[in-house]
Amino acid sequence: DAMVIQNPRYQVTQFGKPVTLSCSQTLNHNVMYWYQQKSSQAPKLLFHYYDKDFNNEADTPDNFQSRRPNTSFCFLDIRSPGLGDAAMYLCATWGGEKLFFGSGTQLSVL
């Protein structure tokens, strides 16, 4: 029944080693988002897609990239993870009235 699915739940990477986080949705929603949430902080929007149109937040570092090959899938690529990128990464879709969040991927950087 999961509608926004994120894999894996936990991801460990090494400093500077590229990592990709995955998100899929069964809701057929046009808008998909990636949020970064650090401990005890609010989710911070990194970027979103409106269909295939990519929208980057002004303060999102260049180190973060995203791909959306089709409606169902969206990927977050971190090209050279730093220690400061350790966080929960939340994928979400917009259902016309509300956000549907995935369970998130907790990223650790060693």
Next chain:
Amino acid sequence: GQQVMQIPQYQHVQEGEDFTTYCNSSTTLSNIQWYKQRPGGHPVFLIQLVKSGEVKKQKRLTFQFGEAKKNSSLHITATQTTDVGTYFCGGSNYKLTFGKGTLLTVNP
């Protein structure tokens, strides 16, 4: 850009006490949404308010949207341990800007 402030940042209550969190925006919002995030979980949608002065209730939760559509509040009557979590407000429409949230802890 739009800024959304939430107070208090933390609130600890005894079970059975009431709880209120407040949300203030620097700009007029077309709507406001509230989400709850349990510890270790992801945000879950609670409600959306659209109209000026709107009040909505969900069991023990009461949500208000200010007349000027720049502030909102969430009030929980007689808190229970299941209410523990962080409550976020966010506006507007599909590109939500979240407040910092209020972490509620409840002592049984």
